[in-house]
Amino acid sequence: MRFNQFFITATSDEQRPVSNKIGAAIVDRIVRAYEEGQPFKVWVVMPSVPAFAGDLKSKEALGTRAIMEYQYNSISRGGHSIIQKLVAAGIQNPREYIGFYNLRNYDRINTSRTMRQVESQSGVRYEDARRYHDDYVNEERYGQDDEDSQYYDRYQRQAQSVKDDTLDTVSAAYMKHGPNIADIPWDGEPEDEFDAFVSEQLYIHTKLLIADDRLVICGSANLNDRSQLGTHDSEIAVVIEGPQSVKSYMNGEQYAASEFAASLRRQIFRKHLGLLPDQRWDQPNRNWLPVTDAPNDYDWGSSADRLVEDPLSPDFLQLWEDTAATNTEVFSRAFHPVPDDKVRNWDDYDQFFSKYFTIPSAKENEEKDDDDNDGKVPYGHVVREEFPGGVQELKEWLSRVRGNLIEMPLQFLIEVEEIAKEGLTLNGLTDELYT
Structure with a gap:
């Protein structure tokens, strides 16, 4: 299993300017398993977009598109990618051996009657109070006068005198033992609740590899040339082979795993499959503390633990794939996030994404008339047209x-010859910035 911020690698010298051959090593190991009839699986979990959310079609997103193009050429496109090499080796279904995934969540913004009551009684809009607080914390200004410093204090004083039973987050709804989202009360109008639901990708910044439930590599190095060649970014990593073993299973057979590696892998899998209870901020436990203060707890042998114990068992593999597929389907319909497999070219992009959303950071939006954005909602909110039955x-x-596991959309912009066209800021001289 590999969690990485970037995934840029080569299977041969044909993929210049990319030089690192981790991709070739992955191909060789999978082909060996295929030829010997051995069960083998690689899970790669990475960001769906290697940058902050925005309009991928904009000029400002050229660097992001460049990284995405290198990643797709590493994974499944360009003629020399990992998946294409596996198919050429006779493996008809490479997904049996390697899969690529992203993470995404949803929540509900607490814009209840309580907030409107506080705004009315304090005479301060929540947004004004929030902006002043951000200015204070970040020592940045939003162009407001110094007199606005009173906004935050006035709002906070009034808020402390008003009782609020509305949940600040509904993330427990997709975790173990959590309530059904349909049963979580909302203190406001149904239309307001519709607009309160939002979704975003979970940006993976981790650089983590867990192999065979026995070895862990964790550090700062990404899977790209900048980290792997030793001539660009400075990196550090640790290799952990825990001395304590634990009885486990691998491919249905008894297996001696490392207690550290196995518990880490199982904990992560359970988190992203929704098999861990929601962790409340006001109910700390030993797992909140540094290991120097208290060893982390793990519930060995629990029903949820047994579901992820054997990563090669058919039941687990089905659970993983079904969860990712269902979550992907739900998020695609509700929030129209990009990238998405329905978006195979830029016309699809406009119909699936651009027609529904405004992007606060996009310069193009600032130049458009209000009529052009009429009916649109901020990116990350629900597409109303998808739900004629309303919020229910x-x-x-x-x-x-x-949980928050989704499939990586490997068909995104598959019909576009160049996702990132070369120009003054993307050329042979700047390649090393993106690889």
Whole structure:
């Protein structure tokens, strides 16, 4: 299993300017397993977009598109990718051996009657109070006068005198033992609740590899040339082979795993499959503390632990794939995030994404008339047209989500010859910035 911020690698010298051959090593190991009839599986979990959310079609996103193009050429495109090499070796279904995944969540912004009551009684809009607080914390200004410093204090004083039973987060709904999202109360109008649901990708910054439930590599190095060649970015990593073993299973057979590696892998898998209870901020436990203060707890042998114990068992593999597929379907319909497999070219992009959303950071939006953005909602909110039955239909749909695992959309812009066209800022001289 590999969690990485970037995935840029080569299987041969044909993929210049990319030089590192980790991709070739992955191909060789999978082909060996295939030829010997051995069960073998690689899970790669990475960001769906290697940057902050925005309009991927904009000029400002050229660097992001460049990284995405290198990643797709490493994974499944360009003629020399990992998946194409596996197919050429006779492996008809490479997904049996390697899979690529992203993470995504949803939540509900607490814009309840309580907030409107506080705004009315304090005479301060929540947004003004929030902006002043951000200015204070970040020592940045939003162009407001110094007199606005009173906004935050006035709002906070009034907020402390008002009782609020509305949940600040509904993330427990897609975790173990969590409530059904349809049963979580909302203190406000149904239309307001519809607009309160939002989704975003979980940006993976981890650089982690867990091999065979026995070895862990964790550090700062990404899977790209900048980290792997030793001539660019400075990196550090640790290799952990825990001395304590634990009885486990691998491919249905008894297996001696490392207690550290196995518990780490199982904990991560359970988190992203929704098999861990929601962790409340106001109910700390030993796992919140540094290991120097208290060893982390793990519930060996629990029903949820047994579901992820053997990563090569058919039942686990089905659970993983079904969860990712269901979550992907739900998020795609509700929030129209990009990238998405439905978006195979830029016309698809406009119909699936651009027609529904405004992007606060996009310069193009600032130049458009209000009429051009009429009916649109901020990126990350629900596409209303998908739910003629209103918020109840939406919540019934969202109730299917478990955890935050989704499939990586390998068909995104598959019909576009160059996702990132070369120019003054993307050329042979700047390649090393992106690889």
